[in-house]
Amino acid sequence: MKSELTIGDVARESGVKVPTIRYYEQIGLLPEPPRTDGNRRFYDQKGLRRLAFIRHARELGFEVSAIRTLLALQDDPAQPCATADAIAKARLVEVEQRIASLMALKAELEVMVEECRHGRLAECRVIEVLADHGKCMHDHH
Amino acid sequence: MKSELTIGDVARESGVKVPTIRYYEQIGLLPEPPRTDGNRRFYDQKGLRRLAFIRHARELGFEVSAIRTLLALQDDPAQPCATADAIAKARLVEVEQRIASLMALKAELEVMVEECRHGRLAECRVIEVLADHGKCMHDHH
Protein backbone atom coordinates (compact mmCIF):
# COMPACT_ATOMS: atom_id res chain seq x y z
CA MET A 1 0.00 0.00 0.00
CA LYS A 2 1.69 3.14 -1.26
CA SER A 3 1.67 6.00 1.18
CA GLU A 4 2.21 8.75 -1.41
CA LEU A 5 -0.60 8.72 -3.92
CA THR A 6 -0.76 11.00 -6.95
CA ILE A 7 -4.01 12.58 -7.97
CA GLY A 8 -4.20 9.99 -10.74
CA ASP A 9 -3.86 7.18 -8.20
CA VAL A 10 -6.68 8.44 -6.01
CA ALA A 11 -8.75 9.07 -9.13
CA ARG A 12 -8.34 5.43 -10.17
CA GLU A 13 -8.92 4.04 -6.71
CA SER A 14 -11.91 6.21 -5.88
CA GLY A 15 -13.48 6.34 -9.32
CA VAL A 16 -13.62 10.14 -9.22
CA LYS A 17 -12.11 11.88 -12.22
CA VAL A 18 -8.98 13.98 -11.80
CA PRO A 19 -10.57 17.34 -12.71
CA THR A 20 -13.44 16.56 -10.36
CA ILE A 21 -11.01 16.02 -7.48
CA ARG A 22 -9.44 19.38 -8.19
CA TYR A 23 -12.92 20.86 -8.35
CA TYR A 24 -13.80 19.39 -4.93
CA GLU A 25 -10.65 20.94 -3.54
CA GLN A 26 -11.56 24.28 -5.07
CA ILE A 27 -15.01 24.34 -3.48
CA GLY A 28 -13.54 23.32 -0.14
CA LEU A 29 -14.93 19.79 0.04
CA LEU A 30 -11.44 18.38 0.14
CA PRO A 31 -8.60 20.08 2.02
CA GLU A 32 -5.61 21.29 0.01
CA PRO A 33 -3.19 18.37 0.01
CA PRO A 34 0.60 18.77 0.36
CA ARG A 35 2.69 19.05 -2.80
CA THR A 36 5.86 17.42 -4.06
CA ASP A 37 8.93 19.44 -5.07
CA GLY A 38 7.53 19.44 -8.58
CA ASN A 39 4.29 21.08 -7.33
CA ARG A 40 2.20 17.94 -7.63
CA ARG A 41 -0.53 17.09 -5.17
CA PHE A 42 -0.04 13.96 -3.13
CA TYR A 43 -2.52 12.14 -0.94
CA ASP A 44 -2.48 9.61 1.86
CA GLN A 45 -5.01 6.94 2.83
CA LYS A 46 -7.00 9.44 4.86
CA GLY A 47 -7.41 11.66 1.81
CA LEU A 48 -8.47 8.69 -0.22
CA ARG A 49 -11.07 7.67 2.35
CA ARG A 50 -12.51 11.17 2.42
CA LEU A 51 -12.81 11.12 -1.34
CA ALA A 52 -14.46 7.70 -1.25
CA PHE A 53 -16.93 9.05 1.29
CA ILE A 54 -17.77 11.96 -1.01
CA ARG A 55 -18.12 9.71 -4.01
CA HIS A 56 -20.43 7.31 -2.27
CA ALA A 57 -22.57 10.13 -0.95
CA ARG A 58 -22.80 11.69 -4.43
CA GLU A 59 -23.81 8.33 -5.85
CA LEU A 60 -26.56 8.22 -3.28
CA GLY A 61 -27.69 11.56 -4.62
CA PHE A 62 -26.67 13.73 -1.68
CA GLU A 63 -26.00 17.32 -2.68
CA VAL A 64 -22.63 18.85 -2.06
CA SER A 65 -24.04 21.03 0.71
CA ALA A 66 -25.39 17.95 2.52
CA ILE A 67 -22.04 16.23 2.11
CA ARG A 68 -20.36 19.26 3.60
CA THR A 69 -22.53 18.83 6.70
CA LEU A 70 -21.93 15.08 6.85
CA LEU A 71 -18.18 15.62 6.60
CA ALA A 72 -18.29 18.16 9.41
CA LEU A 73 -20.17 15.65 11.57
CA GLN A 74 -17.66 12.99 10.69
CA ASP A 75 -14.81 15.26 11.74
CA ASP A 76 -16.47 15.86 15.10
CA PRO A 77 -17.84 12.50 16.26
CA ALA A 78 -18.78 13.78 19.72
CA GLN A 79 -22.08 14.99 18.31
CA PRO A 80 -25.31 13.03 18.32
CA CYS A 81 -26.07 11.53 14.94
CA ALA A 82 -29.56 13.03 14.77
CA THR A 83 -28.38 15.47 12.10
CA ALA A 84 -26.88 12.80 9.89
CA ASP A 85 -29.99 10.75 10.40
CA ALA A 86 -32.21 13.65 9.37
CA ILE A 87 -30.21 14.23 6.21
CA ALA A 88 -30.44 10.57 5.25
CA LYS A 89 -34.17 10.49 5.97
CA ALA A 90 -34.82 13.58 3.89
CA ARG A 91 -32.91 12.03 1.04
CA LEU A 92 -34.90 8.82 1.44
CA VAL A 93 -38.17 10.72 1.07
CA GLU A 94 -36.86 12.42 -2.07
CA VAL A 95 -35.81 9.10 -3.52
CA GLU A 96 -39.19 7.53 -2.83
CA GLN A 97 -40.97 10.41 -4.53
CA ARG A 98 -38.66 10.25 -7.50
CA ILE A 99 -39.26 6.53 -7.85
CA ALA A 100 -43.02 6.99 -7.76
CA SER A 101 -42.97 9.64 -10.46
CA LEU A 102 -40.58 7.63 -12.61
CA MET A 103 -42.86 4.61 -12.38
CA ALA A 104 -45.83 6.64 -13.64
CA LEU A 105 -43.65 8.02 -16.38
CA LYS A 106 -42.46 4.57 -17.36
CA ALA A 107 -46.06 3.42 -17.73
CA GLU A 108 -46.78 6.36 -19.96
CA LEU A 109 -43.73 5.78 -22.15
CA GLU A 110 -44.66 2.11 -22.45
CA VAL A 111 -48.12 3.00 -23.70
CA MET A 112 -46.59 5.37 -26.21
CA VAL A 113 -44.08 2.89 -27.52
CA GLU A 114 -46.54 0.00 -27.48
CA GLU A 115 -49.14 1.83 -29.48
CA CYS A 116 -46.76 3.09 -32.11
CA ARG A 117 -47.35 0.56 -34.84
CA HIS A 118 -44.70 1.93 -37.16
CA GLY A 119 -47.33 3.54 -39.27
CA ARG A 120 -47.22 7.14 -40.38
CA LEU A 121 -46.63 9.99 -37.98
CA ALA A 122 -50.14 11.17 -38.60
CA GLU A 123 -51.28 8.47 -36.24
CA CYS A 124 -48.12 8.10 -34.19
CA ARG A 125 -48.96 7.80 -30.53
CA VAL A 126 -45.62 9.15 -29.40
CA ILE A 127 -46.23 12.50 -31.00
CA GLU A 128 -49.91 12.44 -30.20
CA VAL A 129 -49.57 11.73 -26.52
CA LEU A 130 -46.88 14.36 -26.16
CA ALA A 131 -49.03 16.88 -27.95
CA ASP A 132 -52.05 16.31 -25.76
CA HIS A 133 -51.54 15.69 -22.11
CA GLY A 134 -55.19 14.70 -21.80
CA LYS A 135 -54.37 11.47 -23.62
CA CYS A 136 -52.20 10.30 -20.70
CA MET A 137 -53.61 7.53 -18.60
CA HIS A 138 -52.10 8.91 -15.46
CA ASP A 139 -52.56 12.25 -13.84
CA HIS A 140 -49.34 12.35 -11.96
CA HIS A 141 -47.77 15.50 -13.31
CA MET B 1 -61.43 31.20 -26.43
CA LYS B 2 -59.23 34.25 -26.94
CA SER B 3 -57.28 34.28 -30.18
CA GLU B 4 -54.63 36.75 -29.02
CA LEU B 5 -52.83 35.40 -26.01
CA THR B 6 -50.16 37.29 -24.09
CA ILE B 7 -47.07 35.52 -22.86
CA GLY B 8 -48.64 35.56 -19.40
CA ASP B 9 -51.76 33.84 -20.73
CA VAL B 10 -49.82 31.02 -22.35
CA ALA B 11 -47.67 30.74 -19.24
CA ARG B 12 -50.77 30.25 -17.10
CA GLU B 13 -52.41 27.84 -19.53
CA SER B 14 -49.34 25.75 -20.24
CA GLY B 15 -47.79 25.85 -16.80
CA VAL B 16 -44.48 27.04 -18.24
CA LYS B 17 -43.05 30.15 -16.62
CA VAL B 18 -42.77 33.36 -18.61
CA PRO B 19 -38.94 33.58 -18.58
CA THR B 20 -38.79 29.94 -19.61
CA ILE B 21 -40.98 30.64 -22.63
CA ARG B 22 -38.67 33.45 -23.67
CA TYR B 23 -35.75 31.08 -23.11
CA TYR B 24 -37.33 28.46 -25.37
CA GLU B 25 -37.75 31.10 -28.04
CA GLN B 26 -34.14 32.14 -27.62
CA ILE B 27 -32.81 28.61 -28.15
CA GLY B 28 -35.07 28.16 -31.16
CA LEU B 29 -37.50 25.67 -29.66
CA LEU B 30 -40.37 28.08 -30.19
CA PRO B 31 -40.62 30.31 -33.26
CA GLU B 32 -40.53 34.06 -32.72
CA PRO B 33 -44.15 35.08 -32.32
CA PRO B 34 -45.63 38.25 -33.81
CA ARG B 35 -45.68 41.40 -31.68
CA THR B 36 -48.27 43.99 -30.83
CA ASP B 37 -47.71 47.69 -31.50
CA GLY B 38 -46.30 47.92 -28.00
CA ASN B 39 -43.69 45.26 -28.81
CA ARG B 40 -45.37 42.52 -26.82
CA ARG B 41 -45.39 38.93 -27.96
CA PHE B 42 -48.73 37.42 -28.77
CA TYR B 43 -49.62 33.80 -29.35
CA ASP B 44 -52.41 31.80 -30.91
CA GLN B 45 -53.77 28.33 -30.12
CA LYS B 46 -51.10 26.73 -32.29
CA GLY B 47 -48.35 28.40 -30.29
CA LEU B 48 -50.01 27.27 -27.10
CA ARG B 49 -50.19 23.68 -28.32
CA ARG B 50 -46.54 23.69 -29.26
CA LEU B 51 -45.65 24.92 -25.82
CA ALA B 52 -47.84 22.26 -24.20
CA PHE B 53 -46.05 19.66 -26.30
CA ILE B 54 -42.69 20.90 -25.08
CA ARG B 55 -43.82 20.99 -21.49
CA HIS B 56 -45.15 17.49 -21.57
CA ALA B 57 -42.02 16.17 -23.21
CA ARG B 58 -39.83 17.92 -20.62
CA GLU B 59 -41.93 16.42 -17.83
CA LEU B 60 -41.29 13.04 -19.35
CA GLY B 61 -37.60 13.82 -19.10
CA PHE B 62 -36.84 14.29 -22.78
CA GLU B 63 -33.86 16.53 -23.41
CA VAL B 64 -34.24 19.68 -25.42
CA SER B 65 -32.32 18.16 -28.33
CA ALA B 66 -34.73 15.21 -28.42
CA ILE B 67 -37.69 17.58 -28.30
CA ARG B 68 -36.21 19.50 -31.19
CA THR B 69 -36.24 16.29 -33.23
CA LEU B 70 -39.76 15.40 -32.14
CA LEU B 71 -41.00 18.85 -33.10
CA ALA B 72 -39.38 18.56 -36.51
CA LEU B 73 -41.12 15.21 -37.01
CA GLN B 74 -44.39 16.72 -35.91
CA ASP B 75 -43.99 19.51 -38.43
CA ASP B 76 -43.44 17.00 -41.22
CA PRO B 77 -45.94 14.18 -40.64
CA ALA B 78 -45.16 12.48 -43.94
CA GLN B 79 -42.27 10.68 -42.27
CA PRO B 80 -42.42 7.25 -40.66
CA CYS B 81 -42.59 7.44 -36.91
CA ALA B 82 -39.66 5.10 -36.39
CA THR B 83 -37.53 8.01 -35.23
CA ALA B 84 -40.03 9.20 -32.66
CA ASP B 85 -40.44 5.64 -31.53
CA ALA B 86 -36.69 5.21 -31.12
CA ILE B 87 -36.44 8.38 -29.05
CA ALA B 88 -39.24 7.26 -26.76
CA LYS B 89 -37.73 3.81 -26.41
CA ALA B 90 -34.32 5.19 -25.52
CA ARG B 91 -35.93 7.36 -22.90
CA LEU B 92 -37.80 4.34 -21.55
CA VAL B 93 -34.56 2.42 -21.13
CA GLU B 94 -33.03 5.36 -19.28
CA VAL B 95 -36.02 5.59 -16.99
CA GLU B 96 -35.92 1.87 -16.24
CA GLN B 97 -32.24 2.05 -15.35
CA ARG B 98 -32.78 5.07 -13.17
CA ILE B 99 -35.60 3.30 -11.34
CA ALA B 100 -33.44 0.23 -10.71
CA SER B 101 -30.60 2.26 -9.29
CA LEU B 102 -32.94 4.36 -7.16
CA MET B 103 -34.50 1.20 -5.71
CA ALA B 104 -31.08 -0.12 -4.67
CA LEU B 105 -30.30 3.26 -3.24
CA LYS B 106 -33.56 3.35 -1.32
CA ALA B 107 -32.72 0.00 0.26
CA GLU B 108 -29.34 1.32 1.27
CA LEU B 109 -30.73 4.50 2.77
CA GLU B 110 -33.30 2.47 4.68
CA VAL B 111 -30.60 0.31 6.20
CA MET B 112 -28.68 3.41 7.18
CA VAL B 113 -31.65 5.13 8.78
CA GLU B 114 -32.90 1.94 10.41
CA GLU B 115 -29.62 1.14 12.06
CA CYS B 116 -29.02 4.61 13.35
CA ARG B 117 -30.23 4.21 16.92
CA HIS B 118 -29.69 7.84 17.84
CA GLY B 119 -26.53 6.99 19.67
CA ARG B 120 -23.28 8.79 19.14
CA LEU B 121 -21.78 9.43 15.75
CA ALA B 122 -18.95 7.09 16.60
CA GLU B 123 -21.30 4.21 15.80
CA CYS B 124 -23.64 6.04 13.43
CA ARG B 125 -24.48 3.89 10.45
CA VAL B 126 -25.15 6.83 8.19
CA ILE B 127 -21.61 8.09 8.41
CA GLU B 128 -20.17 4.62 8.54
CA VAL B 129 -21.92 3.29 5.47
CA LEU B 130 -21.06 6.39 3.52
CA ALA B 131 -17.43 6.13 4.56
CA ASP B 132 -17.08 2.53 3.54
CA HIS B 133 -18.77 1.40 0.39
CA GLY B 134 -17.99 -2.21 1.33
CA LYS B 135 -20.62 -2.00 4.05
CA CYS B 136 -23.37 -1.69 1.45
CA MET B 137 -25.58 -4.70 1.00
CA HIS B 138 -25.92 -4.07 -2.70
CA ASP B 139 -23.28 -3.85 -5.36
CA HIS B 140 -25.20 -1.72 -7.77
CA HIS B 141 -22.94 1.25 -8.20
Place this chain on the structure above:
DNA sequence: CTACATCCTCTAGCGACTAGAGGAGCAAGA
Protein backbone atom coordinates in the same frame (compact mmCIF):
# COMPACT_ATOMS: atom_id res chain seq x y z
C1' DC C 1 -54.60 60.31 -13.29
C1' DT C 2 -52.38 57.35 -10.70
C1' DA C 3 -51.13 52.91 -9.15
C1' DC C 4 -49.66 48.70 -10.14
C1' DA C 5 -49.31 44.59 -12.85
C1' DT C 6 -47.23 42.92 -16.76
C1' DC C 7 -44.27 43.23 -20.31
C1' DC C 8 -39.57 44.20 -22.61
C1' DT C 9 -34.18 43.37 -23.02
C1' DC C 10 -30.08 42.29 -21.07
C1' DT C 11 -26.67 40.15 -18.17
C1' DA C 12 -25.33 37.04 -14.69
C1' DG C 13 -25.98 33.12 -11.68
C1' DC C 14 -27.15 28.22 -10.25
C1' DG C 15 -25.15 23.09 -9.49
C1' DA C 16 -21.83 19.92 -10.46
C1' DC C 17 -19.05 19.24 -13.22
C1' DT C 18 -16.34 18.94 -18.08
C1' DA C 19 -13.34 20.56 -21.80
C1' DG C 20 -9.56 22.78 -23.66
C1' DA C 21 -5.38 25.75 -23.95
C1' DG C 22 -0.75 26.11 -22.94
C1' DG C 23 2.92 24.64 -20.39
C1' DA C 24 5.98 21.74 -16.92
C1' DG C 25 7.52 17.34 -14.93
C1' DC C 26 8.73 12.60 -14.99
C1' DA C 27 9.62 7.63 -16.21
C1' DA C 28 11.02 4.29 -19.63
C1' DG C 29 13.02 2.81 -23.86
C1' DA C 30 16.56 3.53 -27.94
Place this chain on the structure above:
DNA sequence: TCTTGCTCCTCTAGTCGCTAGAGGATGTAG
Protein backbone atom coordinates in the same frame (compact mmCIF):
# COMPACT_ATOMS: atom_id res chain seq x y z
C1' DT D 1 21.48 11.36 -23.41
C1' DC D 2 17.62 12.08 -25.81
C1' DT D 3 13.12 11.64 -26.93
C1' DT D 4 8.51 10.01 -26.64
C1' DG D 5 4.48 10.19 -24.37
C1' DC D 6 1.99 10.24 -20.27
C1' DT D 7 0.64 12.71 -16.31
C1' DC D 8 0.48 16.78 -13.98
C1' DC D 9 -0.18 22.02 -13.32
C1' DT D 10 -3.23 26.51 -13.76
C1' DC D 11 -6.57 29.01 -15.94
C1' DT D 12 -10.69 30.17 -18.39
C1' DA D 13 -14.86 29.01 -20.46
C1' DG D 14 -18.53 25.85 -21.65
C1' DT D 15 -22.36 22.49 -20.53
C1' DC D 16 -27.78 22.02 -19.44
C1' DG D 17 -32.05 24.02 -18.42
C1' DC D 18 -33.38 27.20 -16.49
C1' DT D 19 -33.87 31.35 -12.81
C1' DA D 20 -33.01 35.95 -10.87
C1' DG D 21 -32.41 40.67 -11.10
C1' DA D 22 -31.70 45.37 -13.08
C1' DG D 23 -33.76 49.00 -15.36
C1' DG D 24 -37.17 50.56 -18.18
C1' DA D 25 -41.69 50.63 -21.21
C1' DT D 26 -46.56 49.62 -21.64
C1' DG D 27 -51.21 48.43 -20.45
C1' DT D 28 -55.25 48.36 -17.32
C1' DA D 29 -58.39 49.18 -13.34
C1' DG D 30 -60.21 52.31 -10.15
